[in-house]
Amino acid sequence: MNIRWERTGSAPVPDHARQHRVRMRDGVRLATDVYLPPDISADAGADADTGTGPQELPAVLVRLPYDKNSRYVYFDRIASLFTARGYALVVQDVRGKFRSGGQTLPFLREPLDGYDAIDWITHQPWSNGVVGMFGDSYYGFTQWAAVAAQHPALRAIVPRVTTVDFNGTTQSDPFDPSPVGRPVWLExxxxxxxxxxxxxxxxxxxxxxxxxxxxxxxxxxxxxxxxxxxxxxxxxxYTNLLPALGRHPFDARPVPVLHCVGWFDNISVPHMRDYLELASRPGWDAVQYLWAGAIDHENYHLDLAPAAPADDHAHDESALDRMLPGYAGPALDFFDVFLKGVRPVSSLPKVAWELGHDGWRTAEAWPPAGSTERTFWLTEPARARGPLPGGTLSDEPSDSNRDADGYGNGDGEQSVQWVYDPESLVPSQVANSFSFLQSYPDEARLAAREDVLVFTSPALAEPLDLAGPIGLALRVTSTGETFDVFAKVLDIGPDGQAHMIARGQVSVRSLPAPEEIPVALGHTGYRLRPGHRLALTLAGSDYPMFLPSSGSTENPWTTLAPKPSTQTLYADAVTRLTVTVLADPGATGSASATASGTPSV
Incomplete structure (x- = not known):
């Protein structure tokens, strides 16, 4: 055994932040930085030069586990954007992380600690008693935890690339009797x-x-x-997290929410589920807003993918400076409405969304008005096991598989098989799916594998604008007791390169196999340009991003001998890919854009 590892501790507190040790109700103290506009005194809440007149501010709170002073979260730079707009920015290491005390366990204390952090803010001399929250991923979850705690000062949140239930994204409940669940997201x-x-x-x-x-x-x-x-x-x-919060955030007092979703984010499926549920809930529906861009979890953008060194904000300081206004701008506009009240609610679009390769648009709801479903049938399966183009995505089922009504199975049932071999797993295409667009891999080589099926549409004569959910229904049987299906929707360019648009995966108990296996591939806004083709790949593994199937009832974490299996896909009226498209490409028009590339509101 030769495991190499490195350990990273706290970065220095910047000179323009003032660190406090904020006491929680159980006595644990959490390290908390306060950034104020330069003319505000942290001690007296008065003008620092004249010492006269209270200068009370709304505050934006961020609670994160990634070191509040690290280059990774760059809050020393973000702070200047918030303070320039007249906000105090408060950034806190959560319990058990970096400079904060307490036990290192995620999730469980976040409602109470969030409440106590907000309460501390309201008692500061520079505070006007109004608080919002902001942040990505885990520090999106800490916002939902604070919503569950219901401090009256919390007036608006901006959760980015996140979900209310992280544990629900990693694996399915093994006691759920449904035959279709999710593979374990090992990453x-x-x-x-x-x-x-x-x-x-x-x-x-x-x-x-x-x-x-x-x-x-x-x-x-x-x-x-x-x-x-x-x-x-x-x-x-499996551990169900939500009961530990005491109150589900969606059952709490509604607060205005700007959901910031990335079409290429690896958590976009549950984030969109959160948004759509709240947008349909009375009381919550009026204050739900959606910002959805062609970004991944780490804020890499489709227009710059794969990221050249000069555009890689993780390493290049100028690239970071260019990225940050678009990152913070939508939140600041939102807080100007709901924390400051200096802009009318009518200035905010209910939905601001990016159509990949064609810019930003606005809508009253999601999916946008005028969107329709389009179905592609998986045909010519005998060609699917091989290199591109493989089988065909057709507008109609195969003629040999129609009955008298036009849609049932005919006498000439068609099928194709693929093998799941635990000794030769289909490799994950990125080392880190959180920064997918940083490398933006060409998937053509994956599609050429014998154990991957691929179906491709004819080349497009006109743009095909995807704007809404993508779903897949399959009829598959297996020789194994359990099996996984990993599906990817791809854009095939005229040069033969294949790039992922959306993905989804299911784990299936095959005794007996369900007649129809649904695979949710999330939502997207994406333009397939003329000359490009839509494609679908199906595989039985994606390692090490996902834990390989045991092929049996054994636990895949602990099995020493995962079993191979053979899957049979039936290209019939059940097996189909459904996308949501704009009926008239370009009809909704592009929103006016700011220098940051996001719509002006």
Whole structure:
């Protein structure tokens, strides 16, 4: 065993921040930075030069586990954008992380700690008693936890690339009797082994050759001399997080929400589910807003993918400066309405969304008015196991599979098989799906594998504008007791390069196999340009992003001998890809854009 690892601690507090040790109700103190406009005194709430007149401000709170002073979250730079607009920015290390005290466990204390942090803000001399919250991923979840706690000062939130239920994204409940669930998102659970061990962060690469898979992490914990209690809780079992919050956030007092979704974010499916549920709930519906851009979890943009060194904001300071106005701008506009009241509610579009390759638009609802469903049938399956173009995505089912009504199975049923081999897994195309657009891989080589099926449409004569949900229905049987299906929708360019638009995956109990297997591929806004083709790939694994199937009723974390299987896909009236399209491309028009590339509101 030779596991190499690195440990990263706290970065220095910047000179323009003032750090406080804020006491929680149980006595634990959390490290908290306050950024104020330069003319505001942190001590007296008065003009720093004249000392006269109270200068009370609305505050925006961020609660995160990634070191409030790190280059990774760049809040020392973001702060100047907030303070220039007249906000105090308050950034806090959550309990058990970096400079904050307490036990290192995610999620469980966030409602109470969020309430106490907001309460502390309201008692500061520079505070006017109005608080909003902002942030990505886990620091999007801490906003939902604070909503559940219902502090009256919390007036608006801007959760970005996140979801209310992170544990629900990683795996399915094994006690759920449904035959169709989700594969274990190994990358998602592995996150806890890196970020939730102690106050610091551990960087290591597991030995992917080791079996059982759980032993890869046991080796890493042994080498580090420390382990993650939350990883131990989740792997190899399922834990339902939401009851621990005491109150589901959606059952709390409604607050205005700007959902900032990335079409290429690996958490976009549950985030869109959160938005659509709240947009349909009386009381919540009037204050739900959607901003949806062609970005991934780490804020890389489709227009710059793959990221050249000069455009990679993770490493280039000028690229970061160019990225930040578009990152913070929608939130600041939102807070100007709901925290300051200096702009009318009517100035905010209910939906601001980006059509990939064609710019920003606005709508009254999502999907936009005028969108319709279009169905593609998977035909010519005999050609599907091989390189592009493979089988065909057709506007009608195969003639041989129609009955007298035009849609049933005919006498000439067509099918194709693919093999799941646990000794030759289909490799994940990116090392880190959180920054998918940073590398934006060409998937053509993946489509050429024998164990991957591919179906491709004819080349488009006109643009095809995708604007809404994408769904897949399959009829598949297997020789295994359990099997996984990984589906990707691709854009095939005239040069033969294949780039992912959306993805989805299911885990199936095949005894008996369901007649129809639904696969949700989330939502998107994306233009397929003339000369391009729409494609669909199907595979049985995606490792190491997802835990490989055991092929049996054994736990995939602990099995020493996962079983191979053969899957049969039936190209009939059940098996179809459904996309949501704008009926008249370009009819809704592009919104006016700011220098940051997002719509002007």
């Amino acid at each position: 998602g659970i592995e996150y806890y082994a890196h970020y939730w061990v102690d106050n610091t962060v551990y960087d290591f690469t597991p030995d992917r050759s080791v079996r059982p898979v759980i032993e890869q992490y046991e080796q890493a914990f042994t080498a580090m001399g420390a382990r993650s209690a939350w990883f131990d809780l989740l792997a190899p079992r």
